[in-house]
Amino acid sequence: MNEQKRTAIVTGGTSGIGLEVTRMLARQGNRVFIGARTQDKVDETAKELQNEGLDVAGSSCDVRSGTDIQRFVGEAVDRFGEIDVLVNNAGRSGGGVTADIADELWFDVINTNLNSVFLMSREVLNTGGMRRKNWGRIINIASTAGKQGVVLGAPYSASKHGVVGLTKALGNELAPTGITVNAVCPGYVETPMAERVRQGYAAAYDKSEEDILEKFQAKIPLGRYSTPGEVAGLVGYLVSDTASSITSQALNVCGGLGNF
Numbered sequence: 001m002n003e004q005k006r007t008a009i010v011t012g013g014t015s016g017i018g019l020e021v022t023r024m025l026a027r028q029g030n031r032v033f034i035g036a037r038t039q040d041k042v043d044e045t046a047k048e049l050q051n052e053g054l055d056v057a058g059s060s061c062d063v064r065s066g067t068d069i070q071r072f073v074g075e076a077v078d079r080f081g082e083i084d085v086l087v088n089n090a091g092r093s094g095g096g097v098t099a100d101i102a103d104e105l106w107f108d109v110i111n112t113n114l115n116s117v118f119l120m121s122r123e124v125l126n127t128g129g130m131r132r133k134n135w136g137r138i139i140n141i142a143s144t145a146g147k148q149g150v151v152l153g154a155p156y157s158a159s160k161h162g163v164v165g166l167t168k169a170l171g172n173e174l175a176p177t178g179i180t181v182n183a184v185c186p187g188y189v190e191t192p193m194a195e196r197v198r199q200g201y202a203a204a205y206d207k208s209e210e211d212i213l214e215k216f217q218a219k220i221p222l223g224r225y226s227t228p229g230e231v232a233g234l235v236g237y238l239v240s241d242t243a244s245s246i247t248s249q250a251l252n253v254c255g256g257l258g259n260f
């Protein structure tokens with residue numbers, strides 16, 4: 001789809017949506033540098049994708065840490081050259097009865113999901129060289145929870161609303177430069193995180209995980225969870241040259257769950 005081979009960073013590239021986004025970008029012919037907290041998992045994922053003939057490498061990076069981010073982006077540039085595409089995908093779930101939420105949980109969700117997007121984007125614009133180019137793509141994996149409140153999910157919803165706000169502001173700021181900034185907002189997507197979320201609600205409502213799955217599926221007009229590949233498909237389009245005029249948007253991939 002792209003006219004030339006580009007260098008991309010994908011955070012949280014070892015699982016679920018990030019893994020499929022990595023595969024999609026690499027299959028388009030791009031070089032992809034992935035990060036996640038678990039070095040072994042990064043190595044294993046890079047090897048698996050290299051065995052598929054894809055140009056993927058990576059190193060450990062906890063997106064809550066500015067020091068990790070600085071090192072990681074430097075390593076990406078050393079390995080593959082300056083960064084053209086950044087996919088801020090790493091994230092965590094988290095919530096509960098708001099009045100009972102501990103400081104640690106609140107701050108960790110905001111650090112992981114929102115502050116990371118600012119820190120990583122700034123580093124890629126500077127050390128990654130993106131602000132010196134006349135073409136770039138920043139894609140933030142937000143959520144439909146970034147557009148509507150999710151019961152028992154206040155920190156998660158707040159963090160994802162923040163990601164949507166940051167996307168719109170940075171997108172407008174960078175629009176004249178040829179760098180687009182967009183948020184992709186998945187609804188329910190079948191990944192290891194989705195499984196953990198169902199377990200959390202099953203415990204909170206004293207129901208089985210199957211009951212929770214049924215309840216969630218009933219809310220989705222399509223009647224099923226989206227797949228990581230379906231989310232990756234939109235990312236694949238947003239990095240194309242055809243998508244040059246799409247910026248500052250928050251686009252849903254949600255089987256009709258969100259009508260906004």
Ligand SMILES: NC(=O)c1ccc[n+]([C@@H]2O[C@H](COP(=O)([O-])OP(=O)(O)OC[C@H]3O[C@@H](n4cnc5c(N)ncnc54)[C@H](OP(=O)(O)O)[C@@H]3O)[C@@H](O)[C@H]2O)c1
Nearest residue numbers: 012014015016017036037038062063090091143189191193
């Ligand atoms: N699944 C859904 O239904 C859904 C819906 C809407 C939005 N999303 C969003 O989509 C993104 C990906 O979710 P997923 O469902 O694919 O989750 P997942 O399967 O749990 O994968 C999360 C990835 O992020 C990494 N990660 C987690 N915390 C990190 C940290 N502090 N620093 C660096 N990497 C970290 C994980 O690796 P390590 O644990 O090894 O670090 C893993 O590679 C998240 O931002 C999530 O909020 C998911």
